Amino acid sequence: xxxxxxxxxxxxxxxxxxxxxxxxxxxxxxxxxxxxxxxxxxxxxxxxxxxxxxxxxxxxxxxxxxxxxxxxxxxxxxxxxxxxxxxxxxxxxxxxxxxxxxxxxxxxxxxxxxxxxxxxxxxxxxxxxxxxxxxxxxxxxxxxxxxxxxxxxxxxxxxxxxxxxxxxxxxxxxxxxxxxxxxxxxxxxxxxxxxxxxxxxxxxxxxxxxxxxxxxxxxxxxxxxxxxxxxxxxxxxxxxxxxxxxxxxxxxxxxxxxxxxxxxxxxxxxxxxxxxxxxxxxxxxxxxxxxxxxxxxxxxxxxxxxxxxxxxxxxxxxxxxxxxxxxxxxxxxxxxxxxxxxxxxxxxxxxxxxxxxxxxxxxxxxxxxxxxxxxxxxxxxxxxxxxxxxxxxxxxxxxxxxxxxxxxxxxxxxxxxxxxxxxxxxxxxxxxxxxxxxxxxxxxxxxxxxxxxxxxxxxxxxxxxxxxxxxxxxxxxxxxxxxxxxxxx
Numbered sequence: 001x002x003x004x005x006x007x008x009x010x011x012x013x014x015x016x017x018x019x020x021x022x023x024x025x026x027x028x029x030x031x032x033x034x035x036x037x038x039x040x041x042x043x044x045x046x047x048x049x050x051x052x053x054x055x056x057x058x059x060x061x062x063x064x065x066x067x068x069x070x071x072x073x074x075x076x077x078x079x080x081x082x083x084x085x086x087x088x089x090x091x092x093x094x095x096x097x098x099x100x101x102x103x104x105x106x107x108x109x110x111x112x113x114x115x116x117x118x119x120x121x122x123x124x125x126x127x128x129x130x131x132x133x134x135x136x137x138x139x140x141x142x143x144x145x146x147x148x149x150x151x152x153x154x155x156x157x158x159x160x161x162x163x164x165x166x167x168x169x170x171x172x173x174x175x176x177x178x179x180x181x182x183x184x185x186x187x188x189x190x191x192x193x194x195x196x197x198x199x200x201x202x203x204x205x206x207x208x209x210x211x212x213x214x215x216x217x218x219x220x221x222x223x224x225x226x227x228x229x230x231x232x233x234x235x236x237x238x239x240x241x242x243x244x245x246x247x248x249x250x251x252x253x254x255x256x257x258x259x260x261x262x263x264x265x266x267x268x269x270x271x272x273x274x275x276x277x278x279x280x281x282x283x284x285x286x287x288x289x290x291x292x293x294x295x296x297x298x299x300x301x302x303x304x305x306x307x308x309x310x311x312x313x314x315x316x317x318x319x320x321x322x323x324x325x326x327x328x329x330x331x332x333x334x335x336x337x338x339x340x341x342x343x344x345x346x347x348x349x350x351x352x353x354x355x356x357x358x359x360x361x362x363x364x365x366x367x368x369x370x371x372x373x374x375x376x377x378x379x380x381x382x383x384x385x386x387x388x389x390x391x392x393x394x395x396x397x398x399x400x401x402x403x404x405x406x407x408x409x410x411x412x413x414x415x416x417x418x419x420x421x422x423x424x425x426x427x428x429x430x431x432x433x434x435x436x437x438x439x440x441x442x443x444x445x446x447x448x449x450x451x452x453x454x455x456x457x458x459x460x461x462x463x464x465x466x467x468x469x470x471x472x473x474x475x476x477x478x479x480x481x482x483x484x485x486x487x488x489x
Contacts, residue, residue, distance in 0.1 A: 022092035024085050030097035030181075031072050031164035037096065039068040041085060049087040053096070072098060077411075078332035079374050099164070099181045100332035100373070105157050106182035107166055108304045110337045111135060113142075113150035115175045121154075124176075127169050129156040133304065138311035148340040149311035151177050155304050178337035183303035185331025185376070187218055187258065187268045187295045187435060192275070192420040195393070195400070196440060197486030198283050201447055206489060208284025208446035212242060213276045213324045214313035215439070216306065217269030218258035218299065219246065220291035235270055235427035237278035244291035245312055247305040257297040268299065268435065271426035272328050276439035276446075281426060283443025283485070284450075287324075290316055294329070301329045307338050314345055321349025322449065326442040328355045328435035332373040339380045346384040346457045351449060353442040354378035355434040356389045356415050357407030372409040379414045384457025386445065386464065387414045389478050390421025390437040391471075400471060400482055406434055408477040415479035416461065417441055417468055444483055451489035463488065 022043035031037050039051065039060070046062045053076055060068040068085075078100025084093040107129075111120045117135045125131070132155045139149035158166040163181060170179035193199060222232035222241070232241050246253050258268040269291065277287040294309035295301040310325065317323040325345070342352055357375025378387035390406040393399070402408055403422045408415075421437030423430055441464075448460045455463075467488045468481035 022085070022090045024083070024092040024094050026083060026094050026096050028164035028168035029095075030099060030167050031162070032099040032102065033072050033074045033076055035162045035164050036069055036071050037164070038063070039070065039083070039085065041066045041068070041092070044085055044087045044090060044092060049085050052084045052086065053081050072096075077371065077373050079334060079376070079379075097334070101184045102163070102333055103182040103184050103302065105160060106132065107156050107158055107163065107170065108153065108180045108182050108307065108335070108337065109135075109156055109170060110138075110148070110151050110153045110177045110307070111175050112177045113145045113147075115152065117152055120152075120175050123173055124156060124170070128161070129158050129166070131155070132157050138308060139315040141315050146344070148177065148337060148344055149314060153304060153307055153337075155182065178340065180303060180335045180337050181333055183331045183333045183335050183376070185301045185303075185329055187299040187301055187329050192424055192440060193281070193283065195420050196283070196444070196483045200487065201485040201489070206447040206450060206485075208277060208287030208443060208450055211284065211287045211322050211324060211446040211449050212290050212317050213284065213287050213326055213442050213446055214290040214292055215269055215273045215276065215326045216292045216294050216309045216313065217272055217326075217328055218267070218295045218297070219254045219256035219269050219293040220244070220273050220289070221256040221267060221270050234278065235267070235274050237274045237280050237282070239273055239278055239282070240286065240288045242288050242290045242316065244293070246293040247308045247312070248293055248296050254291050254293050258295070258299055259297065261298070265429050265431065267429065268295070268328075269293070271424070271429070271431055272326060272435065272439045274426050275424065275436060276326055276443040283440055284446035287443065287446045303335045303338065307335070307341065310338065310341055310345070314350065320345060321453065324351045324353065324442050324445045324449070326353055326439050327377055328438045330355060330357065330375045330377055332375065334376045334380065338377055339382065342377060342380065342385060343382050346382055349457065351445040351457050351460065352382075352385045353438050353445055354385060354387055355438045356387045356412070358405045358433050359407045360405050362409035371411050372407050374411050374414065375407055381414070384461050386416045386441055386461055387479070388434055388438045388441045389415045389418040390432070390434040391418050391478070391482060392422040393420070402473055402477045403432070405432070406477075410476065412476045415475060415477070416465060417480055417483050418471070418478040419483040441483055444485055447485065448489045
């Protein structure tokens with residue numbers, strides 16, 4: 001009879017349902033600070049479950065035995081954040097996209113290639129959203145359905161609906177390629193050429209000839225006016241120019257009207273163009289600059305303008321492998337459609353240099369720990385995209401170290417290279433910021449492309465980093481080290 005008891009025990013054991021692995025779903029998966037997020041639990045009970053964003057516990061409300069809600073705390077860092085539910089020894093986690101520096105009530109909508117724009121506006125309008133900027137093709141010349149620039153972009157007012165909820169509703173529409181927040185990022189005297197070995201590159205006849213560097217920034221002030229000649233005087237230097245466009249005002253007026261609010265130093269895109277390709281001060285003196293104004297006089301660079309500007313620049317250079325994008329801009333909130341566009345451009349050979357951010361180091365003050373936020377688009381995990389840190393030089397020792405303002409720390413795991421970014425003299429003004437280190441790298445990428453027309457952006461990135469001068473700092477401060485053109489390309 002013992003075997004009958006064992007059989008009954010085995011049958012009873014088989015009938016007990018296996019433990020459900022704990023998991024959670026966040027609705028919506030993106031949210032702005034202060035917005036409510038619903039947490040649906042599996043394998044965990046809402047009763048007694050604690051919720052954390054990173055290491056900080058957040059208050060919750062129980063809706064039912066398997067559902068919690070919480071409000072995103074105002075001090076939550078922007079970007080992807082881990083939300084963890086804990087009940088005893090059981091854990092579950094998911095990622096919440098926290099919206100940081102974004103325009104309230106606005107979203108950027110990109111619809112798929114081939115979509116009837118009238119029908120698209122009707123479907124989006126049915127959600128209660130009003131178009132501030134009508135849907136317009138990003139790059140009418142692109143016929144590749146895999147090219148994100150082959151779609152159309154518009155900007156909508158969501159009428160007070162929480163941004164995370166509105167993003168989720170738009171993502172449900174089959175016509176929508178991407179829905180994104182209207183990110184409101186910013187554009188925010190040393191021998192910079194000698195420091196990075198540019199004179200040696202010049203002796204090797206490296207000049208950037210045949211390469212176009214698109215400067216997506218606050219515009220370009222020239223003497224005479226841009227477009228009057230293939231070359232123009234820019235901040236006392238000479239730059240080869242290709243006519244560009246102003247996406248802030250939808251005009252051809254490219255005047256750089258930016259004034260730094262803290263230092264009152266004028267111009268931003270103008271010195272960047274000179275540092276990349278000026279005849280005297282530029283790394284690639286024979287490259288051509290394509291000025292694209294996507295940031296206003298206050299340095300505000302709306303995501304919709306940046307996306308349009310990148311697609312425009314790509315459309316102006318038939319051989320995309322001969323294009324370098326200089327992105328001395330960014331913010332704390334990733335924009336999915338921009339990441340997709342940059343990824344596609346890189347796959348076609350376009351080179352990209354992006355500023356690593358000016359948020360300085362992590363703060364550790366007793367119990368207070370404030371981690372430096374990631375800076376996008378530099379932080380997008382795209383092979384071939386080169387994220388740039390800024391260096392400063394000690395006037396006595398001549399040693400180079402991370403500039404105090406340059407983003408560095410635990411979260412800053414995306415830096416690739418560092419370049420001089422403080423006390424950079426252009427014309428009668430002195431500039432500082434990762435914005436001004438970035439064009440030195442953009443110019444260097446032009447030289448690498450000139451010397452290696454067949455290499456992929458990832459291969460050029462590897463070579464650029466391998467040639468860097470090592471510095472006694474971490475990759476989260478300076479990437480692979482200091483830009484070095486003294487022996488390569």
